[in-house]
Amino acid sequence: MPVLERLKQFIIEKNLLTPGDRVLLAVSGGKDSMLMAKFFHDLNVDAIVAHCNFQLRGEESDKDEKLVVEYCEELGFPVLLRKFDTEQFAAKNKISIQMAARQLRYEWFESARVTHNCSVIAIAQHANDHLETVLLNLTRSTGIQGLLGIQPKRGFIIRPLLFLSALEIAQLVDKLKVPYRDDQSNFSTKYARNKIRLEIIPKFKEIQPDFETIILQNIKHFEESQQFIQRQVESIRQSIFQSQDENIIILKDLIRPYLQESYLLFEIFKIYHFQRNVIEDLISVFDQGMGQVFQSQTHELLLSQNDLIIRERAEDRIIDEKIEKLDSKIKLQDKLFSMEEGHEIEFSDDKSKVQVDQDLLKFPLTIRTWNQGDSFKPLGMEGSKKLSDYFIQQKINRFEKNTVPILVNADGIIIWVLGMRLDNRFKVTENTKKVLTLVYK
Known part of the structure; x- marks a missing residue:
């Protein structure tokens, strides 16, 4: 099957693009990304090219940039360029040069994707990158997920060349006369991925000449196993x-x-x-x-x-509202606290409304959440009770109790656990001269 047909089939199978999508092509100047640009031109895809100059290789980096601009403009693609002071960024953030370059390029790619109305960002990783990632993940604690290698699509990132091997890409670049430049850092074994590609994989191939093909088959088996596990896990989630x-x-x-x-x-x-x-x-x-x-x-x-x-996760909703006068109204999340003077004594089971002896209030009042050691004398109960014990008794869990508002007198005595229980010391009695109705709805 012609390679363009294989590419179209891979894009459809992995749902990488939909008709009308605009693509941001990440083109470095190497074989893989220059071939990808050629393919997207031949498929007549609406695309723009983004090239990062990390200024790590002096004149060589500038030559990469020049080649990308000349070839991609020849293909008819607009080209976006960005220079980075990668070494300074790495030193400032105390990360490796590789990590700095990765962070800088992906942040810029995403910004450019949004600015230029692109649906996805195409990265030119291939099947050998896929294999190397699995071997690299074996040195880390990644579980089965790490054995799946590089995913064809993750978020806004697509990898349309994963169906091609490095050898196939080299042959296609030669056949189609696609210009490219080699980054000499790709041949340095001081980087872990390069060491795997240049030293470890050749050793495996001495044992098994078809090592690359077999590992790619195993990755497919890992994917199938992971899919089976996730189906079982999702079934359990749905049931519990x-x-x-x-x-x-x-x-x-x-x-x-x-x-x-x-x-x-x-x-x-x-x-x-x-x-x-x-x-x-x-x-x-x-x-x-x-x-x-x-x-x-x-x-x-x-x-x-x-x-x-x-x-x-959310920061504890800390409530700390001061009430200076009787006609105050306080909005608390989706409810309103208010006070109504001069009402006759009412008897009601409505927990959103209580009546207190107004003369016992000392301003400023405070509405806050509970503190460790808080206690009050619940209306209708004997003696004092720790607020934490009261919440347990009322089946208020730890998440909920941190959001319950409490009305507190100026002398620190709890007046009302809003919407729940009045303190016995503030109840209306036969000696009450002024009735104040507190409402929390």
Whole structure:
């Protein structure tokens, strides 16, 4: 099959492009990216070219830039150029030159993609890059995911040449007379990826001449295995995860059968970015660690008596509102706190409204969230009670209790846990002269 037909088939199979997409082509001047530019020209794709000059190889970097501009303009593509002081950026951010170049180019590519209304960014990595990535990931803690190598599409990045080997690309460049320049740093074994390509893979080929073909076949098997695992994991998620408001609720009895399989639990919770060691910590305190919170970069998980609750991470909503006078109105998230003077005594079960003896209030009042050690004398109960114990009694979990507003007198005494319970000391009695109605709706 002609190579352009193979390319079109790969693009369709991997859903890399849709009709009308504009593509940002990342072209360095090397064989792979210059061939990619030629292919996209021959396919008559709407595209623009982006070239980074990292200024790491002096005159050689400038020659790369010149070749890219001349060839891509000959193909009819507009060319965007960007020079970077890569060494200065690396030193300032205390990262390697390779990491600096990667960060600089991908940030610029994304900015250019948006500015020039491109749907995707095309990177010219090929099948050998795919293989090298898998071998490199074997030296890291990446699990099965790392054995899948480079994905044809991730976010706005596509890799349309993954179906071609390095040998095929070299033959096609020669056949089609595509100009290119070799970056001599690609032949230095001080970089891990180059060492794999130049030293390690040749050793494997001494043992198995078809090593590259066999590894690519194995990568396909890894992909199939991963897809099977993810189907099973998703089926479990569907059966045990319940949505409730903005949270995910998991009954402990439903998760208990999987406690002996830490890897499976890790996969189940991985969509919320919990690390393997965090899941192992959760398992170790599953029946003793009530109230403990476990965190990922994006979410937090609360271990309660009967269930697990997952929510997006958010800074604690710290409430600290001062009330200087009686006619104040305070907006608290989606509710409003207000005071109404001169009402007759009412008897109601409505927890959003309470009546207090106005003469007992000392301004300024404060509405805040609970503090460690807070206590009050709940109306209808004997003696004092720690607020934390009261929340437990009312089945208010740790996530919820950090959002409950509390009205506090100027002398520090709690007047009302808004929407829940009045303090006994502020109730209306037969000696009350002024009734004040507090409303939280």
